[in-house]
Amino acid sequence: MPALVALTGLGQAGASDAQWNTAGVVYTSTNATTGNEVVVYARARDGTLSAAGRVATNGIGTGGGLGNQGAVTLSKNGRWLFVVNAGSNEISVFAARGASLKLVDKVASGGERPVSVTTHGNLLYVLNGGGVNNITGFSIGEWGRLKPIPGSSKPLSAAATGPAQVEFDPSGETLVVTEKATNKIDLYRIEGDLAQGPLVRNSNGMTPFGFAFSRRGTLIVSEAFGGAPDGSALSSYDLDDGALNLVSGSVGTTETAACWVVVTRNNRYAYTTNTGSGTVSGYRVAHDGKLRLLNDDGRTAVTGAGSGPTDAALTQNSRFLYVLNAAIGTVSGFRVEANGNLWPVGTIGGLLAGATGLAAN
Numbered sequence: 319m320p321a322l323v324a325l326t327g328l329g330q331a332g333a334s335d336a337q338w339n340t341a342g343v344v345y346t347s348t349n350a351t352t353g354n355e356v357v358v359y360a361r362a363r364d365g366t367l368s369a370a371g372r373v374a375t376n377g378i379g380t381g382g383g384l385g386n387q388g389a390v391t392l393s394k395n396g397r398w399l400f401v402v403n404a405g406s407n408e409i410s411v412f413a414a415r416g417a418s419l420k421l422v423d424k425v426a427s428g429g430e431r432p433v434s435v436t437t438h439g440n441l442l443y444v445l446n447g448g449g450v451n452n453i454t455g456f457s458i459g460e461w462g463r464l465k466p467i468p469g470s471s472k473p474l475s476a477a478a479t480g481p482a483q484v485e486f487d488p489s490g491e492t493l494v495v496t497e498k499a500t501n502k503i504d505l506y507r508i509e510g511d512l513a514q515g516p517l518v519r520n521s522n523g524m525t526p527f528g529f530a531f532s533r534r535g536t537l538i539v540s541e542a543f544g545g546a547p548d549g550s551a552l553s554s555y556d557l558d559d560g561a562l563n564l565v566s567g568s569v570g571t572t573e574t575a576a577c578w579v580v581v582t583r584n585n586r587y588a589y590t591t592n593t594g595s596g597t598v599s600g601y602r603v604a605h606d607g608k609l610r611l612l613n614d615d616g617r618t619a620v621t622g623a624g625s626g627p628t629d630a631a632l633t634q635n636s637r638f639l640y641v642l643n644a645a646i647g648t649v650s651g652f653r654v655e656a657n658g659n660l661w662p663v664g665t666i667g668g669l670l671a672g673a674t675g676l677a678a679n
Contacts, residue, residue: 344640345399348372375421412462436484443455540552549574596622619652619660625645637653
């Protein structure tokens with residue numbers, strides 16, 4: 319039977335002190351081949367993090383990078399935490415109560431090497447990036463248990479596409495998948511619980527990777543351009559009944575290997591991590607979805623040479639941004655200023671190489 323794991327943190331503080339001082343939680347996963355675990359950090363009111371424990375997913379990781387975004391995902395209400403087990407082809411589900419997690423389910427992902435999950439209401443879709451690539455749907459039950467939806471597995475544009483992410487648009491009417499190896503973006507129309515498609519569209523730039531939607535529905539996609547030095551970019555699109563209409567095309571970061579993308583709750587700023595440069599690039603997002611670099615040099619924040627920043631997550635109020643530095647096993651925190659600038663609030667270590675996924679509340 320799944321057990322409730324009470325994770326205590328904030329150094330030697332007692333439970334009441336920890337609860338009083340904790341403003342939120344940040345989650346990542348070890349992705350370890352010896353047994354995947356969720357790593358929990360307590361977030362203080364000033365944005366600093368402290369270790370709050372680990373809990374097993376009862377699944378297996380791969381021990382290496384997944385080339386993905388969305389391996390660790392919180393439901394919109396913060397009640398459920400979903401984690402991929404890419405080595406054992408499973409999804410683990412936790413009831414999340416701050417720093418306390420209860421494993422409530424673990425199910426087969428409907429394919430091989432799950433890399434990304436997304437939810438809308440009581441519907442979940444997973445992206446399987448190994449074997450014959452696909453997406454597969456599940457209904458989320460009252461107690462967090464996942465039930466496979468018959469007929470929900472759908473192919474991508476080809477059998478092996480190097481897929482990076484699956485995500486619902488804000489309305490829940492469309493699913494989007496990025497394919498790094500083919501430079502394609504797949505669109506699926508949701509009818510009932512079933513994804514219909516794909517409608518395959520060309521990415522504006524090479525190696526479309528991570529993406530995020532603004533609350534207005536603008537789709538903002540990172541383009542790694544095959545890791546070309548200082549060659550990565552972001553593009554923005556409008557979705558219109560299966561059409562992918564370009565708004566801003568390949569606005570350069572001036573940095574290397576832009577991969578993961580987040581957008582602030584007020585729709586004004588987008589951030590992408592540059593894995594090859596050890597930096598974060600910020601963008602202003604206009605009302606019509608047009609993008610403009612916040613800083614001429616593309617360096618809104620620096621995580622350090624060789625840090626290999628990958629996943630990024632904003633808190634629910636977008637006051638703080640957190641970045642997983644996968645190459646050195648740390649998580650860096652930044653306060654998001656009113657003008658979009660990022661102010662460092664500290665870095666915490668203790669992770670091994672291969673950690674993947676980041677979620678925050």
